[in-house]
Amino acid sequence: DIVLTQAPLSVSVTPGESASISCRSSKSLLSSKGITSLYWYLQKPGKSPQLLIYRMSNLASGVPDRFSGSGSETDFTLKISKVETEDVGVYYCAQFLEYPFTFGSGTKLEIK
Amino acid sequence: EVQLVESGGGLVQPGRSLKLSCLASGFTFSNYGMNWIRQAPGKGLEWVASISSSSSYIYYADTVKGRFTISRDNAKNTLYLQMTSLRSEDTALYYCARGGTDYWGQGVMVTVSS
Numbered sequence: 017d018i019v020l021t022q023a024p025l026s027v028s029v030t031p032g033e034s035a036s037i038s039c040r041s042s043k044s045l046l047s048s049k050g051i052t053s054l055y056w057y058l059q060k061p062g063k064s065p066q067l068l069i070y071r072m073s074n075l076a077s078g079v080p081d082r083f084s085g086s087g088s089e090t091d092f093t094l095k096i097s098k099v100e101t102e103d104v105g106v107y108y109c110a111q112f113l114e115y116p117f118t119f120g121s122g123t124k125l126e127i128k
Numbered sequence: 129e130v131q132l133v134e135s136g137g138g139l140v141q142p143g144r145s146l147k148l149s150c151l152a153s154g155f156t157f158s159n160y161g162m163n164w165i166r167q168a169p170g171k172g173l174e175w176v177a178s179i180s181s182s183s184s185y186i187y188y189a190d191t192v193k194g195r196f197t198i199s200r201d202n203a204k205n206t207l208y209l210q211m212t213s214l215r216s217e218d219t220a221l222y223y224c225a226r227g228g229t230d231y232w233g234q235g236v237m238v239t240v241s242s
Contacts, residue, residue, distance in 0.1 A: 057173075064232040064233065064234055065173065065229075070228060076230060077230070106172075110173070112229075116189050116190065117175040117178070118175065119172055120172075122172045
């Protein structure tokens with residue numbers, strides 16, 4: 017199974033500052049079709065997860081452009097610029113390259 | 129507006145069965161693969177099962193293979209998860225999610241306890 021390792025476990029950010037979350041995969045997530053199947057989600061307290069980024073760097077519909085995704089075949093970063101209080105929650109990465117699909121263990125973002 | 133509404137959860141004894149449903153609306157259900165993803169209390173997300181749009185392809189996590197069955201009725205716009213031989217470790221909030229996981233339901237709680 018593909019293992020996704022997220023870091024840090026938690027991050028505390030002052031509103032207006034930036035935050036970065038790392039996700040490292042145990043295997044390349046680049047498919048033969050040239051698509052990198054790494055996704056990012058935010059789960060706000062008491063809510064269902066919401067898709068932020070798909071295929072490593074594509075912004076999901078309705079997601080503010082303060083969110084951006086980047087990376088290589090195995091190392092990925094979610095960057096949140098100008099953090100707002102509404103960004104609080106747990107961030108997960110996930111891979112949909114192959115079954116079983118797997119998720120990272122999550123990174124909790126708090127506001128200072 | 130895309131909506132996914134899960135139902136069928138509850139408290140069940142170990143070894144018993146339960147069937148979850150996910151009613152979809154706001155999109156052409158028969159065009160999309162669907163997923164079940166669960167979250168144990170206070171824990172992270174775990175993929176459970178996926179089914180293709182025409183039910184031709186079905187996949188399960190090893191933790192549920194042989195005990196859970198994913199299915200769908202495209203005429204009823206409904207996704208199902210039949211769960212048998214339930215264990216305490218199956219206790220979780222179960223979400224259905226549209227193919228690319230761009231839309232998720234609100235989740236339905238399953239508690240396995242005697």
